[in-house]
Amino acid sequence: MNANLTPRQLAVEWLDITVERFVANLRRLKIEHTGALLASFRKEVIGAAEGDQLRLRLSYALYGKFVDMGVGRGHGAGIRKGDDGYDRLRNSRGKLRRLQRKARPWYSKEVAHQTKRLSELMLELYGQVLVAKTVEALPGETTIRF
Numbered sequence: 001m002n003a004n005l006t007p008r009q010l011a012v013e014w015l016d017i018t019v020e021r022f023v024a025n026l027r028r029l030k031i032e033h034t035g036a037l038l039a040s041f042r043k044e045v046i047g048a049a050e051g052d053q054l055r056l057r058l059s060y061a062l063y064g065k066f067v068d069m070g071v072g073r074g075h076g077a078g079i080r081k082g083d084d085g086y087d088r089l090r091n092s093r094g095k096l097r098r099l100q101r102k103a104r105p106w107y108s109k110e111v112a113h114q115t116k117r118l119s120e121l122m123l124e125l126y127g128q129v130l131v132a133k134t135v136e137a138l139p140g141e142t143t144i145r146f
Contacts, residue, residue, distance in 0.1 A: 007054050008045055010121055015043040015058060018114045022060075025106035037064045070103030 005013075019041050026038055040061035047055050 011045045014118050029104045029106050037061050068107040
């Protein structure tokens with residue numbers, strides 16, 4: 001990591017890498033039917049001014065989570081056995097006839113890994129800042145022993 005990075009620059013770089021990895025996972029798992037999920041990623045760093053809290057926003061199409069979990073693609077909310085159209089798509093046990101759901105984990109493992117990595121990077125960055133400010137504040141001695 002570059003020692004001259006500000007927290008804002010670090011956050012921007014982290015967001016870029018995270019989105020790259022999400023897109024790579026989507027392509028690797030062939031989750032590209034219409035390209036809408038790939039095109040839906042938005043990233044933003046909010047409030048990185050002096051003394052302000054740093055906040056990151058990463059958004060994407062909601063259905064991407066359903067693909068990750070392997071749910072969805074069936075009836076709308078409120079459809080029950082006996083309603084019109086139920087038997088057309090499902091068998092007597094409620095399973096889909098033509099489309100089997102399968103989880104394709106493009107998000108869950110990667111977001112856990114990237115969040116941990118961001119915390120490590122921020123800890124390292126703020127640790128360096130803390131040591132530098134402590135050394136500057138010392139009157140005559142420049143050695144810190146732990």
